[in-house]
Structure formats: structure tokens, C-alpha cells
Amino acid sequence: MSDDALLKAIWNQQEKGLTRVGTNGDYTPGGNFNIFNFAGPAIITAMWGHVRVACTGALLVPLPTFTPTIGAAGTAICTIAVGAAHALGVILTWDGLLAMLASVLAPTAGVGHGQSGPVESFDGGGILVEAGILSIVNATADATAEIDWTIMFKPVDGNANVTIL
Numbered sequence: 607m608s609d610d611a612l613l614k615a616i617w618n619q620q621e622k623g624l625t626r627v628g629t630n631g632d633y634t635p636g637g638n639f640n641i642f643n644f645a646g647p648a649i650i651t652a653m654w655g656h657v658r659v660a661c662t663g664a665l666l667v668p669l670p671t672f673t674p675t676i677g678a679a680g681t682a683i684c685t686i687a688v689g690a691a692h693a694l695g696v697i698l699t700w701d702g703l704l705a706m707l708a709s710v711l712a713p714t715a716g717v718g719h720g721q722s723g724p725v726e727s728f729d730g731g732g733i734l735v736e737a738g739i740l741s742i743v744n745a746t747a748d749a750t751a752e753i754d755w756t757i758m759f760k761p762v763d764g765n766a767n768v769t770i771l
Contacts, residue, residue, distance in 0.1 A: 621651060621760045626770045628658055628752035633666060633744055639771075641755050642740040646766030649732040650683075652758040655698035659752035666692055667745035668753065674738035682743070683733060698753065734762070739771070 626641045653670065673680035692698070740757070759768055 621758060622768070623756060623758045624768060624770055625754055625756040628754050630659070630750075630752060632742070632753070633661075633668070633751040635744065638671075638741055638743045640739050640741045641771055642757055643769045643771050644735055644738050644740065644766070645769070647734065647736050647762035648759045648766050648768055649734050649762065650757060650759050651732045653756065655753040655755050657692045657694060657696040657698070657751065658754050659750065660694040661692045661751040666751050668698070669743040669745050671741050671743045672735055672738055673741065674736050676737070680741070680743075683740075692751070692753075732760070 624642065631637065632639050655668065670683050671680045672683050742755070757768070761767065
């Protein structure tokens with residue numbers, strides 16, 4: 607294996623991060639939307655949303671949901687804390703426990719954690735996903751909100767890739 611090929615293989619399996627910038631149309635009532643595409647298996651090691659444009663109407667309830675490319679319907683990857691008209695600058699943090707539905711997406715006033723249970727970020731070791739789509743299901747929507755979603759992930763093999771949708 608050449609040095610270039612070895613460096614590429616090492617890079618392909620390093621932890622990476624992506625941010626999907628929110629748009630004004632994301633949180634329309636009934637308007638679910640995709641945020642990340644997984645083109646192969648990966649471990650999600652962290653995820654959070656940053657409220658860039660405040661929610662001024664309904665109690666916003668964004669539900670991160672993963673739908674594999676092959677074989678299954680979408681599954682919520684966390685539960686949601688009580689919805690709120692989230693203010694500008696609020697961070698929606700997620701503890702990412704392996705017991706997926708036991709973890710909570712909760713709002714905080716700044717960077718950090720807001721969980722009522724474990725306080726370490728992703729203390730369960732991450733969540734393994736196969737190829738598929740991570741989307742936001744709008745359980746309740748607010749047409750004024752704009753939230754930037756950031757994900758940290760580690761590809762499981764050199765062919766895995768995550769892109770912004």
C-alpha cells in the first residue's frame with residue numbers, strides 16, 4: 607500500500623463532523639425534512655441543533671428519525687423534551703444513549719448539556735447506523751424557526767460517507 611493510499615484509508619475512518627444550515631421552510635406544519643445521508647455504516651458520536659432563528663409561534667417539537675436504505679421503516683433515535691418556543695441561541699442537545707428511545711433531545715441556554723439523566727455527552731458510546739437517511743419529523747411545527755443541525759460521526763469502513771441533505 608502506498609503512503610497516499612494509507613493516509614487516505616486513515617482519513618476515511620477518522621471522526622468527522624458536518625453542519626446542515628437550517629432554512630426558513632424546514633419547520634412548516636407537516637413538513638418533515640432530511641438532514642443527513644449515510645452512504646454506509648457509521649457511528650454517530652454526537653448531535654445537536656443550534657437555534658439560529660427563534661421560534662415565535664407553536665411549541666416546536668423536532669424528532670430526529672433514522673430510516674435505513676434497506677429493510678425497515680423510520681425509527682425515532684431519541685425522545686423529545688417538552689416542546690417550546692425556543693429562543694435565539696438555544697442548543698438542542700442529545701445524550702445519545704445506546705438505549706435509543708431512553709435518551710432525550712433537550713433545550714439548553716448555551717453549549718453544554720440539558721439532559722435530566724446522564725450528563726456526559728454520548729456516554730453510551732455512540733449509535734451505530736447503516737446506510738440510510740437521518741431526518742427531522744415535525745411532531746409540532748413553527749414556520750419561523752431555523753435550526754442548524756451538527757453531527758459528529760465515525761465511518762465504520764473506508765467506503766462509508768455522510769453528506770448533508
